[in-house]
Amino acid sequence: MNHRHPIVVIGAGPIGLAAAAHLLERGQDVRVLESGSGAGAAIRNWGHIRLFSTWQYNIDAAARRLLETPTEAYAGGWEPPRDTRLPTGSELVTQYLEPLAAHPALASRISYGHRVTAITRIQPNGNGVDKTRSQDRAESAFLLRTATARGLVDIQARAVIDASGTWGTPNPVGRSGIEAIGEADARAIGMVTSPLPDSLGAGREHFAGKTILVLGAGHSAANTLISLGRLRQHHPDTRILWGLRGAANPIRLYGGGPADQLPARGQLGTSLRRFVENGDISIVENASVTTLERGEKLGVLLADGRRLDVDLLVPATGFRPDLGMLSELRLDMDQIVEAPRELGPLIDPQFHSCGTVSAHGERVLSHPETDFYIVGMKSYGRAPTFLMATGYEQVRSIAAFLAGDRAAAETVELDLPETGVCSTDLGGSCDLPAAGEPAASRGTPEPLAGSCCGTPEPVDIGFASGTLHGHTELLAER
Numbered sequence: 001m002n003h004r005h006p007i008v009v010i011g012a013g014p015i016g017l018a019a020a021a022h023l024l025e026r027g028q029d030v031r032v033l034e035s036g037s038g039a040g041a042a043i044r045n046w047g048h049i050r051l052f053s054t055w056q057y058n059i060d061a062a063a064r065r066l067l068e069t070p071t072e073a074y075a076g077g078w079e080p081p082r083d084t085r086l087p088t089g090s091e092l093v094t095q096y097l098e099p100l101a102a103h104p105a106l107a108s109r110i111s112y113g114h115r116v117t118a119i120t121r122i123q124p125n126g127n128g129v130d131k132t133r134s135q136d137r138a139e140s141a142f143l144l145r146t147a148t149a150r151g152l153v154d155i156q157a158r159a160v161i162d163a164s165g166t167w168g169t170p171n172p173v174g175r176s177g178i179e180a181i182g183e184a185d186a187r188a189i190g191m192v193t194s195p196l197p198d199s200l201g202a203g204r205e206h207f208a209g210k211t212i213l214v215l216g217a218g219h220s221a222a223n224t225l226i227s228l229g230r231l232r233q234h235h236p237d238t239r240i241l242w243g244l245r246g247a248a249n250p251i252r253l254y255g256g257g258p259a260d261q262l263p264a265r266g267q268l269g270t271s272l273r274r275f276v277e278n279g280d281i282s283i284v285e286n287a288s289v290t291t292l293e294r295g296e297k298l299g300v301l302l303a304d305g306r307r308l309d310v311d312l313l314v315p316a317t318g319f320r321p322d323l324g325m326l327s328e329l330r331l332d333m334d335q336i337v338e339a340p341r342e343l344g345p346l347i348d349p350q351f352h353s354c355g356t357v358s359a360h361g362e363r364v365l366s367h368p369e370t371d372f373y374i375v376g377m378k379s380y381g382r383a384p385t386f387l388m389a390t391g392y393e394q395v396r397s398i399a400a401f402l403a404g405d406r407a408a409a410e411t412v413e414l415d416l417p418e419t420g421v422c423s424t425d426l427g428g429s430c431d432l433p434a435a436g437e438p439a440a441s442r443g444t445p446e447p448l449a450g451s452c453c454g455t456p457e458p459v460d461i462g463f464a465s466g467t468l469h470g471h472t473e474l475l476a477e478r
């Protein structure tokens with residue numbers, strides 16, 4: 001391992017910053033490259049959403065130790081949030097990530113406005129090492145091509161931890177995993193919006209009185225639909241269409257309602273059902289989008305020949321990892337969910353619906369490319385069930401390994417609560433395939449009546465926190 005260069009962490013989200021805190025604690029030289037202008041740049045996009053998990057599970061242990069270390073330059077100190085509260089995305093940023101990134105031990109190590117576009121390897125003499133070259137590969141440094149305001153910069157590293165998340169690469173709205181014809185154009189002019197728009201807050205004027213199609217069947221869709229349903233109560237000319245990939249199955253769509261073991265999750269389904277039953281939201285079944293035609297309205301052409309004319313299309317179709325920037329590295333990925341190979345079967349949404357993944361660390365996350373790791377949301381690939389607590393354990397183990405403490409790297413533990421932090425859809429949970437079962441042999445899951453397994457769709461977790469003119473908040477503080 002080449003020790004002349006720092007360990008580079010890509011992304012100053014919760015997992016990237018936690019990685020940096022663990023590496024600092026172990027005396028490692030670390031540098032964080034962040035494309036945004038501040039910490040938690042991706043989370044700021046869904047700042048109005050309230051998390052499922054309480055503060056207790058959202059703060060990394062090493063980050064907490066760092067924040068609680070009194071320093072002269074940090075005179076104000078850090079006020080830890082109450083463990084039992086559910087923060088919004090914005091609160092996660094302002095009450096935790098921003099203070100952490102501003103800590104004197106870390107601040108000078110973070111470069112904002114630095115977007116990594118490619119990673120490869122380079123010999124000490126400057127000669128390049130592309131993917132096909134094996135000789136001295138492990139001893140070569142990494143080279144990160146980085147786009148900055150001053151142009152492209154090449155930065156070298158002795159190890160790379162990719163914590164760049166998946167927010168920047170939402171799944172397309174087109175069928176079969178590819179963009180609909182005309183989709184890029186419709187996105188560019190904003191007729192396809194960003195996922196999870198703040199339709200009760202900053203985006204209210206933009207959505208009021210419009211015809212809006214929401215595509216997807218997970219919590220992102222539910223959040224968006226409930227916010228729009230509330231908006232419609234004040235702007236009755238707002239028309240809301242809910243496009244589903246398949247047929248409408250009430251248990252899948254609304255979950256167990258009051259019988260749900262997660263009260264907050266049950267409340268989400270109950271609210272959504274009420275809006276549908278009251279006629280505020282119209283369901284469009286079998287909404288398989290082939291083409292988006294841009295005009296005064298957005299023409300949404302479906303596979304069965306139907307056409308919907310809408311003002312805005314909100315995609316709630318999940319996310320996928322950007323693997324393009326990693327194409328010069330030797331990765332070992334699960335071919336179904338695009339997570340590190342051993343992790344894939346444990347989180348495949350066709351089988352797995354909750355945060356029940358066993359603790360995993362450096363060994364499971366390693367690749368043939370020595371000293372390179374994908375962590376955090378991105379490590380789950382296309383699976384939607386990632387939890388911060390899982391990522392904090394991932395980076396604790398990797399930091400221990402990179403600092404030479406193999407015993408600590410091997411001992412992985414994860415303390416997740418039984419309820420309150422996980423969900424993949426509004427329905428029940430599914431069985432897991434056997435751990436370690438090869439991806440290719442996973443086969444087709446049997447559709448289970450009333451379960452999420454029949455027609456898996458990518459989803460997110462979290463709750464819209466907005467209130468409008470005194471409406472009760474969706475989720476009461478615990």
Ligand SMILES: Cc1cc2nc3c(=O)[nH]c(=O)nc-3n(C[C@H](O)[C@H](O)[C@H](O)COP(=O)(O)OP(=O)(O)OC[C@H]3O[C@@H](n4cnc5c(N)ncnc54)[C@H](O)[C@@H]3O)c2cc1C
Nearest residue numbers: 011013014015035042051052053116165376377387388462
């Ligand atoms: C709506 C919603 C609600 C959620 N609720 C919960 C919850 O209640 N509990 C929970 O545990 N988890 C929750 N999650 C899941 C997950 O924990 C969060 O998405 C979390 O932010 C993931 O952290 P991360 O650090 O892996 O990625 P991110 O937070 O996405 O951070 C990645 C960072 O990398 C930067 N970046 C991206 N590309 C590049 C690049 N090429 N070069 C440099 N920088 C780059 C981004 O700007 C960003 O700052 C939720 C997710 C969503 C979307």
